[in-house]
Amino acid sequence: MSRILVVEDDGETAKEIIAELESTGFDVDCEATGSGGLARAETGAYDVITVDRMLPGLDGLTLVETIRRQGITTPVLVLSALGDVDERVRGLRAGGDDYLTKPFVLLELRARVEALMRRSPEPRQTTLRVSNLELDLLARTVKRGCRSINLAPRELLLLEFLMRNAGQVVTRAMLFEHVWRYRFDPGTNLVDVHIGNLRRKIDEPGDPPLIHTVRRIGFVVRDSV
C-alpha cells in the first residue's frame, strides 16, 4: 500500500486532501508543523510527500532542502499560495518535484501525486511502448504495428508524455505544462482539440483505442481492457 505524507497546517485543507487521497486507496499520514513533517519525512517511509510552503516553525522549502541534503529522494509536491511566483521556482530548486498553487482542484492534486509515485529510477529508455504503439525517442518516430505515423512536433511531445505515464491518468494542466513548458490555463477545449488530432492519427478505425478520456480528470494511454 502506497504511503503518502501530507504536511499542511490548515485543518480544512488537510482534511480534504486526506479524504481525496484515501479514497484513491493510499495510506495517508498528516503533520501540521514543519518540524513534525520533517521528522516523519526523515524516516524515508513514504512514496510521496506533499508540503505546504507556509508552515509554522520550519517552513516547507527548508523541509525539502533538509531531506534532500540527507539523500532522501522521495518525490515532493509543493503547495504554494497564489502569487508566490518566486516561491514556486524556489520550491523546485530546493528539491521539489512538482508544485500546485492554491486554490487547486483536488483531482489535479491526486493526478499529480499519482504521477509522482511512478517515478522509478529506470534506466533511460530509448523507446516507449504501449501495446503495439512504439515511440522511438532518439529518432523521434512513431509506429503502430507496421504503420508509420507522422506527428507534428507538439503532438509527438503530447504522446511522449502520455506514454511515459502509461496507465496513469494525466490532467490537461499536466499535459500542457509538459508540452508547452508554461503554466497557463488553456481551458478544456484547447488541449482536447490537440488530443483529438493525436487520437485520430494514433487510433485509426479498427485499432483498439489506446488514448482514453477519463471524465473530469484528463487522459490516459493504455490498453483497452
Added chain:
Amino acid sequence: MIRSRLLRTTAFRWTAGFAAVLAIAMTLLAGFIYWQTVGYISQQVDRGILSDAQSFAAEPSPNLAGRLARVVSADAQRGRVAGLFDPDGHSLAGNIVALPSPLPRDDSVEAVVVQFTKNGAMERSEVRLARETLAGGNIVVFGRAAAELDEINEIVTRALALAAAPLALLAIAGGALLSRATLRRVEGVQRACRQIMAGHLNQRLPVRPGADEFDQLAGIVNRMLDEIERLMLEVKGAGDAIAHDLRTPLTRIRARLDRVLVSEPPAFELQSVIEKTVNDIDQILTTITAILRLSQIEHGLRRSGFRDIDLTDIVQGIGDLYAPIAEEKGLAFTTSVEQAPPIQGDAELMFEAVANLVDNAVKFTPPGGRVELTLTGRRNGPLVRVADTGPGIPMGDREAVLLRFYRADQSRRTPGTGLGLALVAAIVRLHEFTLTFADAEGAGCQVEISASKARITGDPQSRSRVSLR
C-alpha cells in the same frame, strides 16, 4: 495670518538669506573701496606734507620764516599748520603754538595732536605732521588737519549708507513678491486637490508651459490622478460586472437546486444537476481566481519574477497551441516568427497575454476568416501582432474594453470571464510595454504589444490608434 505664512515659506527664507549674503558682500566691498580710497587719499596727503616739509627744509633760512607765514595765511581754510622751532622748542614762526609732542622722526609723517591758531582762534586737533631738522638745529614741522580726511570719510560713508537702504528694500520687496507668487501656486494646488478629494475625480492641476519645478510636480500629480481615476472607475465597474458575472451562475445553481428540492427527481437527473452545478462553480472559481491574479499583477507583485525571456519561443508555442483550434473552426491561421532579442519580463505572464489575444481572435472571427500571429524584431524592441478579419472592437469601446469585466455587447453571449483583455492590459502595464489597437473599424482587429519602453505619443491623424501605456 498671511504674514506669518509668508515668513515660513521657503521662497522667503531663501530670499532673506540671499539678501543677507548680498548685504555682507556689499559691506565688504564698500569697506574695501573705502579702505583703498581713503588709504590712497591719506597716502597722497602724507606725501604732499612730506614734500612740502622737505622743500621748506631746503630753503635758505632767512626766507624760511617769511615763507612759512605766507603759506599759513594763504591756506587758512584748509587747516594747514606749519611751525619753525629753535632747538629748545621756542616758536620762531608759523601758527603752531608750541613744539608738538611727540615729535615725528625726520622725514616721516605721523598723527600728532597739535595746538594751533586758525583765523585768530585757537584750535587743538589731530594733524598729520611732518618734521625736518634743519642744518642749524632748528626744527620745521608741517602738516594738515585730519578734518579734511574726516570729510572724505563722511562722504563715502554717507554714499554707502544711502545705497544700502534701497538695496535692502529691494531685496525684501523681491522676496515678498516671490513668496506671494509661490504661495499662490501652492494655493492653486491645494484648491484643486480639495476638489478632487471631494469627489470631482476629473479635476487636474493646472500646468503652465514653462515646465519649471512646479509644473513638473503638477504633471506628476496629474498622472497620479489619472491612475487613481482609472482604478476607481475600475472598482466601480468591477462592482457592477461582478454582480452580473458571478450572480448569473449562482442564480442558475440556486434555481436548479430549488427545483430538485421540490420535485425529487430520479437519480440520473440528480446526477446531471450535480454535474452542471459543479461546472457552474468551476466557472465562478475561475472568475474569482482571475480577479485575484489581476489584482496581483496590477499591484506589480510579480515584477520580482522578471528575467530574460525569449519571445520567439513564447509566440511559436502559442501559434502551435491555437493552430489546430483555428483549423477546426475553418480559419486560416498563420504564425510568423522573426528572431528577436531577449527582453526583461515574466515568461508565463507574456505567454498568457499573447495567448489571450489569440484566443479572442480565434473566438470572435467567423469561419472562413483569417488570424495572423507575428513576431517582428524592431529596432526599439520586439513587436507582437495579432490580426484577424473578425468584427473588431468598436472605436468607442476601445478604452473601456481594457477595463475589467467589460465585454462589448456582441460578446456577452460567448463563454469566458470578460477578464481576458483586462489581464492583457495589466500584464502589458506591468512590463511597461505598449498595447495598441491599430486597425480600421470594420476591417478586423489588430492588436499589438510592443516590447519597448519608448513613449508613443498619440498620433492625432490616426483615428484608429488607441495606445495604452
